[in-house]
Amino acid sequence: MTPVGPRPLDVPEGAARRVRRARADRIDRELYEEEKHWRWHPGDGQDPRTVSEEALHREVALDREVTARLGAATSSPARERRDRERRRAKHFPVLFVSAPHVEEGATGAFPGMPTPLLYATCVLDRMLRIDEFPGTRVPDVVAVLNPPAYTSAFEDELVAHLREHRPVVVGISNLSEGHHFALRIAESVKRECPQSIVLLGGQHEDAVNPEAYRAASNRVAGMASRRRETHDDFLLGADELDRLAPLQTFARPEERDLVDVVFAGDSTFALAEVLKVVAECLPTDAESVKKRLLADQERFAELPGVGSLFLYDRHGRRIESIPLSGTPVDGDRLPYIDVTRLTHENRFPVFGHRRTAQIMACLGCKYSCSFCHESADAFLYEQPKIRQRSPCHVMGEIRLRRDQGFEAVFFDDSTFTQNRRWLADFLTLLEDLTSDHRPLEWGCQTTVNDVDRDLLRRMAGAGCSYVYFGVESAEPDTERVQKVRQLLLVSPATDWTDRFRDVAHWCREAGIRVGTSLQFGLGESPEQRLRTLDLVAELHRDGCIPDGCVALNVNSPYPGTRQWLQIIQSGVALPDYREKLVRHPAFETAHQFSAITGQDVEDLYRLAADRLGGALHQQDPA
Template sequence: MKLVLVHPPEPMKSIATEVVQHPINLAQLAAFVRERLGVETAIWDYGVEPYSPVGLRDRLRRFAPDAVGFSVMTPLAKTAARQAAIVKETNPDILTIVGGPHVAAIPERTLAEFPSFDLGVIGEGEQTLAEICARRQRGERFPERVPGTVYRDGGALRIAAERPLIANLDDLPYPARDLLDFSRYQGSSSPGLSSRLRNITELFTSRGCPVHCFFCGSHVTHRTKVRFRSARHVLGEVRECVEKYGIDHFTVDDDTFTFGRERLIEICRGLRELGVSWDCDSRVSNVDEELLRLMAQSGCVKIAFGVESGSPRMLEAIRKKITIQQVEQAFAAARRAGILTSAFIMIGTHPTETPAEVEATFRLMLRIRPDFVMVYIAVPYPGTSLYEMMQREGLIAREDWDEFDIVRGEPVWRTHHFSPADLVRLQRSMYRRIYLRPGFIWRKLALLRGPDDLRYFIDAFGKFIKYIFGKRRELPAPRDGDST
């Protein structure tokens, strides 16, 4: 059997960050079905590969897959569906599968909206995809009643039984990075860390988050239980990446890497022995001075904290379960440990956010002085409490999934105090007021280590200026059969 796993083309990347990462989720799925069933698997990552409908048709004819799976976030749902339609036009017998948080949040609606998908995978994908492939190998053309799926039953849509989560993540093989063309991933794995200066890959050491934030949909896929890989299993993957692929930097992409202190300390010791550098995300409430110093000694060069807002009322409203004091302490401790810091903040993080609370967020940034700041407009993705509240209160003008993005035209939603245009204006104003301060620019220049760093800084800064001062581009109307 042949299987293709597809990351759809992204019509517009953020030119402010140009974050480019390996599709480790697809590489993990590929490794699992390859090991369990011997499925010949390919990964087509149109996030970095050139794409055209003609090219896709030609590739399908040459590879002749039995099934094609699409990994879909909400803004790419329509794009993936158009690609799936091309698959069906090329060969109607190819099974088209959609997975990811969008279908997990609204499974029946996804298949109803997009007839080009035969099956949807709800939640964690490895075991479900393996069973779909096994049934296909046994001759089932379009498998039905596979636990963990939404499927078509004649003219009806059905949701099969829920599939239990994988109990022991150490049972998973290491991701099939051999299916990736590393040369195509030239950009920032994480803001400030360029693949042009380091050999970078992403690493997942756990799944899930116990904190059900108002704007987050992590629970849709992983529920609210956190499951950890052992330090031994994690370090085995790191060692393979170093020895087989020449990786020297790892971006740990867990929802929050710093849960489970004893395991984290064991991983840090192993990373130090392997001589690699790394960065991660963390909650401000999960670190202290001692832990951050240990992380720095083991190669941690950057840590990103989800701050979201400088308003205590907002932090409580979005169920963040952190305090302003914890934010200030975490950034100060990371700076003393010599670790670069990044702050994630939001505009419109809750529908009731006021102009004064946005200003409080800016004032907090001035106090904590992060090395990088990412300013997002909160997107009401299906499956989040934010989506449910905004839908209930009539704040979403239309549910055109192409528009559920933070870098295209104006949002198709508003809040109690901000119009779509206000949200964009506030985001850009926040970026300008933070990044164009002389002190901020001087701190960036002080971090440069040589000509390569300088070239990266000039390139990134130029694109950032273009983004915050340029006109937000609208997507072109899709051509017949096209994906953009």
């Protein structure tokens, strides 16, 4: 089926001039300096002021439509009414929600910007910012809800937005830990606005996509001599693959009434395309849009991105998938994320509660720890293990955030310093920026393997004041915590405890505060637990780890990790993250699927609180 474009329309030169002038004014007035000199991505050499034929026709047609309905506006109230009517005729409301993963009272979690959701919407956002959405009707993103916790106040806020805006589309993003709440949000949407089209995507949907596991297993089977030990985890038989099917969204009949389209994999370009389809179908409903998506599948096969859309075809009574092109998305060819519509401000306590922007310079991690989805995800979706943006692209985003009034930056990369050459280039640019302006305070997370004394000094000189190390344990199991094995490979005589102690002291010398996450339930003995807590307590006493910088975690098998693949192969029942998770408020992670549950978690917390005191992270209860 051919997409429906604007009807042919004669555009008088005067009308075209007015539209072009309005566009130029909009770019000058509404965009920050750093956003004004490119069209689709920084450095593309295209002018955002150029009005495409499609946008020109839409704007002129809207003017004619509104004038025909209301007549010429000759007074100020008439012009205001006309503008209101024009806005209403042009737009259809869209709401985005980042599903929280904790409830009221949680103190161990770190709320922050919903960067995965913002990356998913960034292409759409750019179209909207420069008024180049390719449709006769244009999405109006009425809000991006990013509640720190699932509370009754959040439910009220959600319902208020639904009642006020009656969104045509609601997009929800989820992590496995927040999947239960994502489904509850979808339930609220369908209860309040049964006509709304609900889109669901996020790391959880990526990780319960049976097609990705099947494809990865087939690739491993065909690898022959190139196959390494870590690949074997991805090799699944037919019975094992069948065990995944019940976990996929839409596997349960009731989910087919709550969710209309699921995104698994890259959704950056696919989301904008789905909204184009919605715009073409208006006025519409979910079933009509799904029919159009199935009929127009080839549109998606041309889009950058790896992964698929899923929907439940009521007519065929089966889950259908619509694959993307399979070409990885190039981070340098994406616009900056739009952080201007979030409902909750981001202020990191480690930066003195100042406005903090989160930036992702690189996706993926070179290590392969069994409990972490960072590297397994890449293999599941046949992506490069590390997908790095260029230092220049990242610097542009930093300049934009400064213009927007952010006072600190936290890099969301799982292992920010893993590529030394990239980091050296980036730090050079950052040093140039801060030599002309006031220093920018920033922080990152990485491993103790990937820093040294000189590097930490240089990072501190460029504004770094905080580094979060996933140390996990004083004596981690090297099979599961692969970064430890890697350290021993490059430096056989190095002990993990000594390494962390050295790194923490180098940080203190450089003026960098250290944060760390501890992970329990990795098979450690009670004595090893005590040694872990004592090590951290010692570094807290030594002034390396400040108050509130230690996070407690219980190991849990998350979909999309090697640990998850091992559970599939073991035949043990797979955890279902539709369930409401049981968590201790002071822990970052839930524990009912863990080796440590019930009273043992409380005992562990008491032990940690006793040994670590003020070092423990204590977020103000949400």
